[in-house]
Amino acid sequence: MKRTVLVSGGAGYIGSHVSVELSQAGYDVIIADDMSNCDDTNYKGVCRITGKEIPFYRMDFCDMDAVSRLFASEKIDAVIHFAAFKAVGESVAEPLKYYRNNLCSFMNILQASRDAGGCNVLFSSSATVYGQASRLPVTEESPRLPATSPYGNTKQICEDMLRDSVAAYKGIKGISLRYFNPIGAHPSALIGELPRGVPNNLVPYITQTAIGKREVLSIFGNDYPTPDGTCLRDYIDIVDLAKAHVCTVSRMLGSGMEDDYEIFNIGTGRPVSVLELVKGFERVNGLKLNYRFAPRRPGDVTAIWADPSKAERAMGWKAERSLDETLASAWAWEKHLAANK
Ligand code: WQD
Numbered sequence: 001m002k003r004t005v006l007v008s009g010g011a012g013y014i015g016s017h018v019s020v021e022l023s024q025a026g027y028d029v030i031i032a033d034d035m036s037n038c039d040d041t042n043y044k045g046v047c048r049i050t051g052k053e054i055p056f057y058r059m060d061f062c063d064m065d066a067v068s069r070l071f072a073s074e075k076i077d078a079v080i081h082f083a084a085f086k087a088v089g090e091s092v093a094e095p096l097k098y099y100r101n102n103l104c105s106f107m108n109i110l111q112a113s114r115d116a117g118g119c120n121v122l123f124s125s126s127a128t129v130y131g132q133a134s135r136l137p138v139t140e141e142s143p144r145l146p147a148t149s150p151y152g153n154t155k156q157i158c159e160d161m162l163r164d165s166v167a168a169y170k171g172i173k174g175i176s177l178r179y180f181n182p183i184g185a186h187p188s189a190l191i192g193e194l195p196r197g198v199p200n201n202l203v204p205y206i207t208q209t210a211i212g213k214r215e216v217l218s219i220f221g222n223d224y225p226t227p228d229g230t231c232l233r234d235y236i237d238i239v240d241l242a243k244a245h246v247c248t249v250s251r252m253l254g255s256g257m258e259d260d261y262e263i264f265n266i267g268t269g270r271p272v273s274v275l276e277l278v279k280g281f282e283r284v285n286g287l288k289l290n291y292r293f294a295p296r297r298p299g300d301v302t303a304i305w306a307d308p309s310k311a312e313r314a315m316g317w318k319a320e321r322s323l324d325e326t327l328a329s330a331w332a333w334e335k336h337l338a339a340n341k
Contacts, residue, residue, distance in 0.1 A: 004028040004075055005249055008061055008109065009082030010054075011035060013193040014124065014179075016042035017186060017242035018080060023050040025246045030074060032057040033083065038194055045191035061105030064112075071112040078120035078249050081109055084154070087200055088128075088299065091151035102154035103161075110165045110172070118171015120252035122245065123162050125176040127234070127267070128152040132301040136271075137234075139307045140178070140263045148299050159263070166261040173260045175248050180234035180267035180306050182241050184326035185333035192238075192333035202274065203235075203327075206281055207334035209289055217289055219274050221296035226303060230274035234267040234305035237321040237329075241266055247315040258314070267306025268319040277327075284324045285331045 005022050009015040010031030023029045023046070031043060031054055047054055059066045061083045070076075084102040085091065091098040106123070113119035129152065130138045131145030147153035162174040183203040185192030198214075199205045209217045222229040244266045251257060272280075282289055312318045 002026075002028050003077040003253060004030060006030045006032060006070070006074070006076045006079040007082065008032050008079065008105070009084065010046075011038050011040065011043040012082055013042070014182060014238065014241065015080075015082040016046050016191045017238045018082075018245045019046045019054060020049050020186065020191065021239070021242040021246050022249065023052060023054065027249065030055045030057065030076070032059050032061070032070065034058065034060040037085070037196060041194060042191045045186070045188075049186065049188055049190055061108055062101060064108045067108040067112045068115065071116050076116070076119060078122065078252055079109055079113065080122040080124070080245060080249070081106055082124050084124075086151065088149045088151045089200065091149050091154075095150040098150045098154055102151075103157060106158045106161060110161060113172050114165065114169045118169070120249070121162060121172060121174045122248055122252070123158055123174065123176045125159050125178045125263075126152070126155045127178050127180045127265070127304055127306065129156050129159065129178060130304060133304060136303060137269060137305045137307040138265065140265055140310055163261045173252050173257060175252060175261070176263045177244060177248060177266045178263065179241060180236050180265070180304070182238050183235045184238045184321070184329040186239060187329060189329070189332040189336040192330070192337075194337075202277065203330050206278065206289060207330050209291070210281070210285070210287055210331065211334050211338055215290065217278070217291040218294035219278065219291055220294055220300060222275070222293040223296075224302045226273060228273050228275045231300055232271040232273050232303035232305060234270065235272055235277065235323065235326070236267050236319055237326040240319040240321050244311060244315075244317045247311075247317040251315050256314075262314075264311040264314070265306040265308050266311060267308050269306055269308050271303060271305040272323065280323060281327045281331070284327045
């Protein structure tokens, strides 16, 4: 039986890669996006890679009428929610913008799921909910620490909204995936990360420096208590991460869930320092990056990486692409963008 998955925010970085993997795994995919933070590059890329005209709705998930209409007009078996703002710094400057958008949109999805008599809901959460954990790697049982930004707080609140809705409303099942640091691009180089303005995240900053769009990469802090003094993160390949969603949707649609609400870490289990990542990028792509050490960035945790074993045990998912392949794909994507300006 054909199953339909609605991907909110499906024209964005993670949503587009997930849409490709779902479609290639045989699901009917519907993309809905308000296009407030992207153009149609990734949507077109998804259609090209899959060879399908993926149904697209331009809509704002904060508009309950629009969400209700969509749920009434399509038979949706599962919904994956990506449509949210994600800039940590901006969320500190404009908290209400973040609370309004990120909470209302998800509330509307849960309401529509309830009104439809139930749905399977996958929420895109983040390792940010762990803060600076005292024990590493973090498991799903590690405590969530108070969020250090409104962005992080919306992730925690949305997790709780999903947990409570699953407990209260019959027919709703939910899974939150806590992503570590997604990086890289599809091997076709037809979809990838398209940051607007100056990138906040490390890998887009690296690729833009390498291509000459940015003059110099600042490495924020080299006096952390880590082997080389720079922060440690768990960088997860975007295609591996996208595949975790296929496993998750199949788990929700099947009968194997242990609980109607579950949480999984989506990472590699391998800590990599900022400096290692920079040097790896140089080596794999045969180039030199202009970088300098700069003061620590406020709000950064020293080190965080996943214990991803629960996802492997429960869903048979684990990260497979090597860091070298991922860093090569990030550079191929940046070059593709430059060539197609
Ligand atoms: C990684 C490391 C920086 C830029 C954030 C969110 C998280 C998730 C992913 C988003 C850190 C260092 C960075 C630069 C640098 N959500 N860095 N120079 O902060 O781990 O996670 O993004 O959508 O919820 O919190 O990712 O890529 O910004 O930083 O030295 O120009 O790279 O200090 O150590 P982060 P990041």
